[in-house]
Amino acid sequence: MSATVKLSSALPGDEEINGLDALRDQLVNEPDRIVVGLVWLDVPKINVDTEKDTEVPVVRIRRIEPLGDVASIPDAVRKLAAKAHENRTGRTPLPFEEIELSHDETLE
Numbered sequence: 001m002s003a004t005v006k007l008s009s010a011l012p013g014d015e016e017i018n019g020l021d022a023l024r025d026q027l028v029n030e031p032d033r034i035v036v037g038l039v040w041l042d043v044p045k046i047n048v049d050t051e052k053d054t055e056v057p058v059v060r061i062r063r064i065e066p067l068g069d070v071a072s073i074p075d076a077v078r079k080l081a082a083k084a085h086e087n088r089t090g091r092t093p094l095p096f097e098e099i100e101l102s103h104d105e106t107l108e
Contacts, residue, residue, distance in 0.1 A: 006047070008060040017063040036073050036081075037066040 012018040020027070023035065040063040047056045067073055085093035 004056060006056055006058045008044070008058050011061055012063060019063075019065045023066055034070040035066050036068065036070055036077070037064055039064050 011020060015021045019037065026033065027035075039061055041059050041061055043057040044060045045058040047058060048054070049056070067077060082093050085091075
């Protein structure tokens with residue numbers, strides 16, 4: 001879990017901008033399924049720890065649009081994600097199919 005950025009637990013309530021609602025049944029029936037999506041986000045709050053002199057932004061999802069199963073993602077989207085990862089980290093990313101949630105990782 002990131003110590004430098006937190007994620008707000010709230011999702012947009014409007015089904016027009018919260019594409020996850022349309023996936024509800026699939027998410028319940030296939031919880032191990034990896035879904036790729038586009039996310040719009042902003043920062044409504046910044047937590048300040050004056051003792052440690054740190055600021056931690058709390059990211060809010062403003063809109064989310066699922067694109068589909070990881071195996072069905074178009075090559076253009078894969079290439080865009082890989083390029084963004086490489087620009088951010090300077091490293092070539094793992095292929096989409098190899099990204100799995102570790103059994104040691106907890107969801108919150």
